[in-house]
Every structure is written in structure tokens, then in C-alpha cells.
Amino acid sequence: MATRSFTEKVYSACARIPKGKVSTYSRIARAIKKPKSARAVGNALNKNRSKSVPCHRVIRSDGDVGGFAHGTRKKIAMLRREGVEIKNGKAPKRFLFTF
DNA sequence: AGGGTGACCCGCT
DNA sequence: CAGCGGGCCACCC
Numbered sequence: 855m856a857t858r859s860f861t862e863k864v865y866s867a868c869a870r871i872p873k874g875k876v877s878t879y880s881r882i883a884r885a886i887k888k889p890k891s892a893r894a895v896g897n898a899l900n901k902n903r904s905k906s907v908p909c910h911r912v913i914r915s916d917g918d919v920g921g922f923a924h925g926t927r928k929k930i931a932m933l934r935r936e937g938v939e940i941k942n943g944k945a946p947k948r949f950l951f952t953f
Numbered sequence: 954a955g956g957g958t959g960a961c962c963c964g965c966t
Numbered sequence: 967c968a969g970c971g972g973g974c975c976a977c978c979c
Contacts (some may be wrong), residue, residue, distance in 0.1 A: 914960080
């Protein structure tokens with residue numbers, strides 16, 4: 855039921871993130887009307903880990919890049935390319951995009 | 954069908 | 967200010 859929609863919504867929210875900005879799992883979870891599913895959001899991206907979605911723009915609320923199935927190290931490099939300055943593996947909150 | 958894990962978050966000590 | 971524990975949802979074995 856909602857399982858499929860949930861994953862789809864996660865991708866949609868992820869795609870909504872403009873280039874040069876990042877969002878947190880919690881923000882996405884709230885955007886899909888499931889504020890408690892922040893963990894499931896990460897799970898969806900991890901399970902799918904498709905390059906078809908800019909999941910590298912999704913980071914933790916603490917500003918930490920969190921993890922990346924393709925390589926956390928690579929994720930940071932991608933964000934830097936987008937224009938996000940990563941300091942010590944952390945992204946300033948001003949780069950956080952709010953829905 | 955049940956249990957365990959994971960790219961997390963929030964609260965308390 | 968930093969560290970620890972519990973809780974949440976979805977997916978895999």
C-alpha cells in the first residue's frame with residue numbers, strides 16, 4: 855500500500871531539492887507527511903541506491919553528510935560540486951533547503 | 954509470520 | 967556542552 859508511495863514520495867522530495875542546497879531526512883519525512891519516518895527515508899534511499907535520484911543532497915539534521923551507498927566520500931565531493939561547502943564532513947545549516 | 958537492521962531523531966542525564 | 971537510550975517506519979532474511 856503506502857510502502858510503494860512512501861518510496862516514491864521520498865524520491866520526489868529528493869528531486870525537489872534545488873542544486874547547490876541540501877536537505878535532511880527529517881525534513882523530507884515531514885514533507886511526505888510522515889515526521890516519524892525519518893529512518894524509513896534513509897532506508898528507502900539505501901535500498902534503492904539508484905543514481906537516478908539526487909539522494910546525495912540528503913544529509914542528517916546535524917549537518918553531517920550521514921552515509922552514502924555509493925560512498926560517503928563521493929557524496930561529499932558531489933555536494934561540493936553543487937556548490938555546498940562541506941566543512942569537516944559537515945554542511946552549514948544555511949545550505950539546508952526547507953520545503 | 955516474526956524478528957532484526959538501518960544513510961535517523963529527540964529527550965534525558 | 968557532551969554522551970547514552972528509547973522510539974519511530976519501512977524493508978530484508
